[in-house]
Structures are given as C-alpha cells and as structure tokens.
Amino acid sequence: MKIVPRKLWILATAGLALAAAAGCRAPQTAGMEAGGTISATPEGDTQMTKFVVINNQKLARGLQVVDARHTFANDILHASITIVAKGSRDLQFQYKFAWFNANGMEVEADRYPWTPVVVHGFESKTLQAVAPNPSVREFRLKIRPL
Amino acid sequence: MNVNALAAPLAAGALLALATGCQSTVQYGDPTAVQSLSYTFSSTDLQMYAASMVDSLLTFPPIVEETKSRRPVILVSTIKNKTTQHIDMEALTDTVRTKLLRSGKFRFIDRTTDDAAIQEVRTQLESGLVDPATAVRFGQQIGAEYLLTGNFAQITQEAGRTKDVYYKLTMNLKNLRTGILEWSDEKEIRKIREKPVVNW
Numbered sequence: 001m002k003i004v005p006r007k008l009w010i011l012a013t014a015g016l017a018l019a020a021a022a023g024c025r026a027p028q029t030a031g032m033e034a035g036g037t038i039s040a041t042p043e044g045d046t047q048m049t050k051f052v053v054i055n056n057q058k059l060a061r062g063l064q065v066v067d068a069r070h071t072f073a074n075d076i077l078h079a080s081i082t083i084v085a086k087g088s089r090d091l092q093f094q095y096k097f098a099w100f101n102a103n104g105m106e107v108e109a110d111r112y113p114w115t116p117v118v119v120h121g122f123e124s125k126t127l128q129a130v131a132p133n134p135s136v137r138e139f140r141l142k143i144r145p146l
Numbered sequence: 147m148n149v150n151a152l153a154a155p156l157a158a159g160a161l162l163a164l165a166t167g168c169q170s171t172v173q174y175g176d177p178t179a180v181q182s183l184s185y186t187f188s189s190t191d192l193q194m195y196a197a198s199m200v201d202s203l204l205t206f207p208p209i210v211e212e213t214k215s216r217r218p219v220i221l222v223s224t225i226k227n228k229t230t231q232h233i234d235m236e237a238l239t240d241t242v243r244t245k246l247l248r249s250g251k252f253r254f255i256d257r258t259t260d261d262a263a264i265q266e267v268r269t270q271l272e273s274g275l276v277d278p279a280t281a282v283r284f285g286q287q288i289g290a291e292y293l294l295t296g297n298f299a300q301i302t303q304e305a306g307r308t309k310d311v312y313y314k315l316t317m318n319l320k321n322l323r324t325g326i327l328e329w330s331d332e333k334e335i336r337k338i339r340e341k342p343v344v345n346w
Contacts (some may be wrong), residue, residue, distance in 0.1 A: 037179060073204065073205045073207075074204070074210040074214055078205055096178065108248065110177070110178055111178075112178060112197060113193030113194055114176075114178055114179050114180045114190070115190075115194055115197075116180050116190070125165060126163050126203070130200070130201040130204050130205055132249060133249050133250050134250060146180065
C-alpha cells in the first residue's frame with residue numbers, strides 16, 4: 001500500500017474544517033440605520049433631527065445616506081431617505097422601516113418587511129414609507145446586506 | 147510514526163464536525179426577512195405588495211381629503227388571482243385590510259362572517275333568551291361606501307437557463323354610490339432565476 005504524504009492529509013483535513021466552518025457560519029447581518037425624530041416648533045411647524053448609525057463599514061463604503069425628509073399626509077408621517085451608491089457596480093441590499101411614537105415606543109413593531117432593492121452604479125435612490133398610524137413621530141430606516 | 151495512523155482519525159474528526167455542525171435543525175426565523183428560495187410567490191412578496199398598496203392609498207391626495215374628518219366604510223373583495231400559481235389571495239387581501247384598518251383612517255365591513263351574524267341576531271330576537279332592550283335588530287348595519295378590488299397577474303418568460311417572472315398587483319377603490327374609481331395603483335415585482343451550469 002502506498003503511504004499518502006503527511007502534508008496532503010493535513011491539507012485535506014484543514015480544507016474540510018474550513019468548508020465546515022464556512023458552510024455553517026451565520027451570515028453578516030450588521031448594517032446601517034438612518035432616521036429622524038420629528039418635533040413641533042413653537043411656531044407650529046415641525047422640525048426633524050436626523051441621525052445615521054453605521055455598524056458595517058463595508059456596506060458604508062458602498063452606500064451613503066445623503067438626505068432624510070418628512071411630510072405629513074392627514075396626520076400620518078410620510079418618511080423618505082435618499083441613498084447614493086458610491087461605486088460603479090450594482091449594489092443589492094435590503095431595507096426596512098421602523099416607527100416610534102413621541103414617547104419612543106415602537107409602533108406596530110415587526111410588521112414591516114425587509115424589502116430587497118438594487119441600486120445601480122452611482123445611482124441615487126429614495127426609499128419611502130408611510131407610518132402605520134398618526135401616532136408616529138420618529139422613523140428609522142434599517143439597511144443591511146442581502 | 148505511521149502517517150496514516152495519525153491522518154485517519156483526524157479526517158474522521160473533521161467529517162464528524164462537518165456532520166454535526168450542519169445537521170438538519172429547526173429554528174425560529176424572522177417572519178419579515180427576505181425570502182427568495184424560488185421565483186414563486188413568497189411571503190416577502192405578500193408583505194411588499196400589502197405595504198406598497200396601503201402606503202399609496204393613505205397618501206393619495208383625494209383620499210387624504212376624504213379621510214380628514216371621518217372614517218369611510220369600505221368593503222374589501224378578495225383580490226383575483228390571474229397567475230398560474232395557486233396562491234391564497236385571501237391572505238394578501240387580509241393583510242391589506244388589516245394595515246388599512248390599523249391606520250385608523252377607514253372602517254371595514256366583513257361579509258364572510260355574515261352567516262354567523264344573521265344566526266346570532268335571529269337567536270337574540272327569537273329565542274326569548276335575550277332582553278329585548280339589548281337585542282340587536284335587523285336593518286341597523288351601516289352600508290359600505292367604497293369597494294376595494296384587485297387583480298394579481300403574472301408574466302413568465304423563459305430562455306435557456308434564465309427564467310424571468312413578472313408579477314403585477316393592481317388595486318382599485320370604487321365609490322359604490324357614483325361608480326367612480328376614486329383610487330387605483332399598481333405594484334410590480336420582477337424575479338429572475340439563473341440556473342447554474344452544473345445542476346443536481
């Protein structure tokens with residue numbers, strides 16, 4: 001019987017272990033969050049405090065949040081966030097909106113779907129959604145890799 | 147030392163790790179996660195269609211005007227399935243209705259439970275069990291002002307290893323008194339499946 005070289009065995013074992021690790025590893029789900037908190041001004045208008053949180057540098061290198069806007073249609077908040085692709089290739093990701101009332105309590109939690117979206121090279125895209133009811137005063141857009 | 151004597155248990159161990167690490171398990175998933183196992187109608191599609199239609203109806207200017215001071219009564223008719231797939235259209239219709247109802251801007255009539263309702267009213271009136279002062283009488287329900295209808299269509303194209311499936315949901319809101327369509331919108335979804343060159 002021909003003896004298989006030791007190096008080959010080690011290589012094969014390492015390869016198997018690597019395949020096992022790669023096959024069973026949980027996918028990358030960290031992403032970005034952008035949103036705004038709407039408050040009333042003394043003049044009777046509304047103003048928005050905007051924020052962006054980045055938890056995934058790789059995603060943030062390919063995608064930039066450039067604007068957040070809001071309007072009210074019949075007391076119901078209509079939120080819109082503009083993103084721009086920073087590369088020349090198609091970028092696939094998913095997003096979802098979450099809604100909070102004036103006390104910071106989440107409204108209709110987990111009722112909104114993760115929505116897949118494609119942004120073409122250097123394209124800007126507006127992601128919009130309408131709040132579930134008139135109590136919403138804060139929105140958060142969550143973005144993560146598909 | 148014999149090389150084979152060391153390598154065999156090592157390989158067996160790696161195989162065991164592979165087998166135990168990836169064995170079939172059941173766990174709870176995120177019901178709102180993107181699901182794209184195949185090109186057929188999926189839970190993600192259902193949620194996307196419902197969210198899109200509800201957003202559109204709630205922000206359409208004439209509807210905004212109409213719902214400013216009152217909550218119109220709507221009857222929802224089950225969306226028609228014109229695709230080649232068997233889809234529970236009532237589930238999609240229910241999701242749209244629930245979202246609209248929870249917006250607090252509309253009220254709804256549900257005709258699917260009318261048989262049970264008639265039975266109950268009849269019992270209240272005829273059985274002698276119910277105090278006549280609190281019994282519900284026939285002819286007091288509120289009639290629907292609007293009818294919400296929908297069509298769900300599919301166009302499929304297939305060439306070689308590529309299959310392109312296009313879905314379109316159209317919904318209309320009809321004013322029952324005047325017969326005028328007060329609102330209408332469409333939501334499209336395209337799914338493309340590429341089969342790998344080597345497939346088993």
